[in-house]
Amino acid sequence: MSDPPVRIARFLERTTAEGPGERTAIWVQGCSIRCPGCFNPHLFSSRGGALTSPDALVARVLAAGTSGVTLLGGEPFDQPAGLAAVASGVREAGLTVMTFSGYDHAVLRQRSSDGDRAVAALLDATDLLVAGPFREDLLDHDRPWAGSTNQEFVHLTDRLRDVTAPDRVEVTVTASGAVAVNGWADPDTLDALLADLPHRRSRYQAL
Numbered sequence: 001m002s003d004p005p006v007r008i009a010r011f012l013e014r015t016t017a018e019g020p021g022e023r024t025a026i027w028v029q030g031c032s033i034r035c036p037g038c039f040n041p042h043l044f045s046s047r048g049g050a051l052t053s054p055d056a057l058v059a060r061v062l063a064a065g066t067s068g069v070t071l072l073g074g075e076p077f078d079q080p081a082g083l084a085a086v087a088s089g090v091r092e093a094g095l096t097v098m099t100f101s102g103y104d105h106a107v108l109r110q111r112s113s114d115g116d117r118a119v120a121a122l123l124d125a126t127d128l129l130v131a132g133p134f135r136e137d138l139l140d141h142d143r144p145w146a147g148s149t150n151q152e153f154v155h156l157t158d159r160l161r162d163v164t165a166p167d168r169v170e171v172t173v174t175a176s177g178a179v180a181v182n183g184w185a186d187p188d189t190l191d192a193l194l195a196d197l198p199h200r201r202s203r204y205q206a207l
């Protein structure tokens with residue numbers, strides 16, 4: 001049986017704001033966790049986005065020529081089977097995989113040991129997991145990529161163990177004038193930045 005398609009919201013070929021080094025980022029559409037204060041409420045609905053086959057996503061990531069892929073959203077573990085195929089496909093080519101989740105690592109481990117093979121496969125194909133819901137009362141001003149201090153960096157392999165970077169924000173302007181912001185900064189900084197941008201804008205943050 002072929003792997004199920006992944007409902008994606010955005011594919012960014014190259015970014016230095018969503019994990020260590022130059023990476024490709026895939027935001028998935030749909031999140032059942034719905035943390036208060038989430039910056040990506042447009043990604044809550046499991047409708048919309050584009051259904052894309054894992055093979056096509058692997059091909060796009062490899063064509064981008066970056067050192068790895070970052071899976072974020074939305075909630076990657078709400079679509080674990082298709083994303084496990086993407087993650088294992090790019091890892092076979094030597095790339096690293098970083099995955100964000102609003103579920104605590106203990107919850108994911110439990111699902112895995114309860115027999116959820118898709119969750120187990122996505123954990124197996126991830127090098128660095130950033131796990132836990134976003135807590136707006138616990139904003140993280142120190143660690144890169146994390147939105148709140150409760151979120152756990154879980155090194156599932158040694159491949160991304162010794163990497164760090166400052167928080168960054170990237171602004172992308174398309175030929176049609178649409179503006180997209182990604183990366184992480186505290187809400188006040190982001191609000192000030194977005195206030196200066198044109199109205200056709202969207203933001204895709206790792207939280």
Ligand code: SF4
Pocket residue numbers: 031032033034035036038039040043073074075101102103133134207
């Ligand atoms: S922060 Fe992440 S897990 Fe929480 S609601 Fe937003 S997308 Fe979902």
